[in-house]
Amino acid sequence: xxxxxxxxxxxxxxxxxxxxxxxxxxxxxxxxxxxxxxxxxxxxxxxxxxxxxxxxxxxxxxxxxxxxxxxxxxxxxxxxxxxxxxxxxxxxxxxxx
Numbered sequence: 542x543x544x545x546x547x548x549x550x551x552x553x554x555x556x557x558x559x560x561x562x563x564x565x566x567x568x569x570x571x572x573x574x575x576x577x578x579x580x581x582x583x584x585x586x587x588x589x590x591x592x593x594x595x596x597x598x599x600x601x602x603x604x605x606x607x608x609x610x611x612x613x614x615x616x617x618x619x620x621x622x623x624x625x626x627x628x629x630x631x632x633x634x635x636x637x638x
Contacts, residue, residue, distance in 0.1 A: 559584070563610050566620040575631045584608045 570580035588604040605613040
């Protein structure tokens, strides 16, 4: 398989993952962090970092809008719930490891 084809497949898989996450707005970022160690915000930060490695500039707000499909402030206002005490406790325990 060519490098171009591999990159095309990987990009399609990433877009599919973002679409899946978009369809599961009920899954909060803190839940993703607790279970998987990454969340939608991580994708945004990774986008900025990988762009920089390639000599490109993408600001965090643009990266977040690509990941969330809307401005981050809008997503937070419409879909992000306050973290529960249980979620915060689990997250804190994982942060100490």
